[in-house]
Amino acid sequence: MSVTIEKTEILGWLREENPARLKELWQRADEIRRSRVGDAVHLRGLVEISNFCSRQCAYCGLRVGNENLARYRMDLNEILEAAQQAVSFGYGTVVLQGGEDYGIATLWMAEIIRRIKGETPLAVTLSLGERPDKDLAAWRKAGADRYLLRFETSDPNLFEEIHPPLGRRKFDRLAILRRLRGLGFEVGSGIMVGIPGQTYASVANDIALFRELDLDMIGIGPFIPHPGTPLGNGLRFFPSVNGEQVPNTELMVYKAVALTRLVRPDANIPATSALATINKANGRELGLQRGANVFMPNLTPLKYRHLYQIYPNKACIAETGDACNGCLSLRIKGLGRHIGRGQGGRKDRDLFAPERGSVSRSIPQTQSGTMIPGGFELTRPLRVTVPISDERSRRSILNPFSSHA
Numbered sequence: 001m002s003v004t005i006e007k008t009e010i011l012g013w014l015r016e017e018n019p020a021r022l023k024e025l026w027q028r029a030d031e032i033r034r035s036r037v038g039d040a041v042h043l044r045g046l047v048e049i050s051n052f053c054s055r056q057c058a059y060c061g062l063r064v065g066n067e068n069l070a071r072y073r074m075d076l077n078e079i080l081e082a083a084q085q086a087v088s089f090g091y092g093t094v095v096l097q098g099g100e101d102y103g104i105a106t107l108w109m110a111e112i113i114r115r116i117k118g119e120t121p122l123a124v125t126l127s128l129g130e131r132p133d134k135d136l137a138a139w140r141k142a143g144a145d146r147y148l149l150r151f152e153t154s155d156p157n158l159f160e161e162i163h164p165p166l167g168r169r170k171f172d173r174l175a176i177l178r179r180l181r182g183l184g185f186e187v188g189s190g191i192m193v194g195i196p197g198q199t200y201a202s203v204a205n206d207i208a209l210f211r212e213l214d215l216d217m218i219g220i221g222p223f224i225p226h227p228g229t230p231l232g233n234g235l236r237f238f239p240s241v242n243g244e245q246v247p248n249t250e251l252m253v254y255k256a257v258a259l260t261r262l263v264r265p266d267a268n269i270p271a272t273s274a275l276a277t278i279n280k281a282n283g284r285e286l287g288l289q290r291g292a293n294v295f296m297p298n299l300t301p302l303k304y305r306h307l308y309q310i311y312p313n314k315a316c317i318a319e320t321g322d323a324c325n326g327c328l329s330l331r332i333k334g335l336g337r338h339i340g341r342g343q344g345g346r347k348d349r350d351l352f353a354p355e356r357g358s359v360s361r362s363i364p365q366t367q368s369g370t371m372i373p374g375g376f377e378l379t380r381p382l383r384v385t386v387p388i389s390d391e392r393s394r395r396s397i398l399n400p401f402s403s404h405a
């Protein structure tokens, strides 16, 4: 099955409104999801460890300028308890998420990561903003496996309009993503759909960039401004470009999720909480049927849950971790899918990641449409590296077109 899709085709699908045509897109995304990452739905236990943030993003309720929000930072024991709860529910990953909170000290966070890695079998994913390289390196060294940092939009002007720099520091999220990869993290990113001033071409560029960045995890949600922010209270307004504005609707998010599955067939793609917020009845299920393969049940203690107000009316604000777990299990089974076991890292990344004691070989460019084991279509030279101990993989790399792979 070909996974090649040009930017013009992405743009066409983003503008498509015909339900019968869109059904084709959903089916294509679902088939590729099934063939590349299977029917397992991986559950990542989300722990919102702090709602402090030093940034002023123009749409987010955690922005430092929002004085109407009571702030919290979980302590070490609370975080470890949440991680143990993730283990008890059978999850393979805990996601520690917060605002860009410099009250989260480098060494304190490193200690938490070390404790979780030492006391549980969990993969640790961090989502703590644009932290300096030394923090990221320290946390990787402590054992963190993955890092999430959404670039939100690939349009640099639009990005800057809604994400003011921190003091005089200018950040480049794409550069940080590359450095995260260099540090050995599995890297996740994503976008918001329907940002004021966002065009269809801009979203098509975002999706094409997912492919270029070779992301391991990709989260996509609708733009939902918090009412206590300049973009939520109407004090700031962005005119549309040439009369064009991507709507922040559920349908647009499904299109972006499905197209993302086409451009990054092996990535882990969540059906996000923001999607569940705009369609509480079955937004997550529809996401899973249109390309997604991950859920992130919330394990944040209830006393903090309502304070993590990035946007209003969040789904699953009052359910305990237990209730969330039971509800999601039923929803997954209702779709005829099953809950993934283990850490659920990106499969092909596992195969292609350079490791000590590895062999590698370049595969030359071949005629368009040539498939290699695993379903890749070769469109450019590809260097792959596999552990030398993995005989099956070694054989497939040394003889990529063998039917015995």
Ligand code: SF4
Binding pocket: 053, 054, 055, 056, 057, 060, 061, 062, 063, 064, 098, 099, 100, 129, 310
């Ligand atoms: S979007 Fe992230 S960095 Fe921006 S204010 Fe909200 S929590 Fe902070």
